[in-house]
Amino acid sequence: MSVTRQYAIITGAASGLGRAIALRLARDGWHLAIADVNLEGSQETLDLVRRAGGDGQVERLDVSQPHEWAALAQRLEAAWPQLDLLVNNAGVSGSGEVGQYPLDNWQWMLSINLWGPIFGCHTMIDWLKRNPRGGHIINTSSLAAICSAPTMASYNVSKAGILALSETLYAELKKDRIGVTVLCPSFFHTNLLSISRMQTPEQFALADRTMRGASFTADDVAAAAIRAMQRKRLYVILPLRGRIYWRLKRFIPEEFLWFVGQVFKKGLPKKL
DSSP, rough: OOTTEEEEEEETTSSSSHHHHHHHHHHTEEEEEEEEOOHHHHHHHHHHHHTTOOOEEEOOOOOTTTHHHHHHHHHHHHHHHHOOOEEEEOOEEEBOOOTTTTTTHHHHHHHHHHHHHHHHHHHHHHHHHTOOTTTEEEEEEOOOHHHHHBBBBHHHHHHHHHHHHHHHHHTTGGGEEEEEEEEEEEEOOGGGGGGOOESSSSHHHHHHHHHOOSSHHHHHHHHHHHHHHHTTOOOESSSHHHHHHHHHHHSSSSHHHHHHHHHHHHHSSSOO
């Protein structure tokens, strides 16, 4: 294997943003581990990656299981010369009010959205540190981590945890020449809702409407993610409205959260 080729693990790469990131990297000739529980979708992604100029392999991975992360690391370290990039992207969605949303759903959400990236970083960071060229981690959070919208507590908590994890790693890993980027996009159209757990049909319909009305795509988020990686930038917040919300949350947090609550009382907005 050529030591000049770059190697990445992408979780949740069978579709959506994970696939878009894989295809963006494929244009630069990366070798990718398409890591997902959906093997059929993963194979479709790999076929597209090869057509785009990259290469890779399908790896079945349940991100909520630390022993599967350990087994993946063992397999890849035996076959790859180095690890250049870890993309913790696998995730699920759901909504429901605190006290009403079942605790089983909370555990399901956090096990994938939060513990998945924790396990991934815990398992792969030492390997990244051994890369003489340095490396990078991309974690997929959400604008939900900033807006803390009503009825979305389990999702908000999981994504806020990823944001805090990424900010911590950014400081911890600088000395090791490992960059960290955290993605905080608003709603955009993917198949995320196909495995969601919503408290009511109305919440599902509102989320679906909002995703379909988004002004940007998974490809846009993927392109922004790779630009941020190349520039060693921490935050990717999309769209412009999201960056405005981020600043409002920082400077007038209580007023901002009141505003978000009022908006959601009227139903999930078409644009957030």
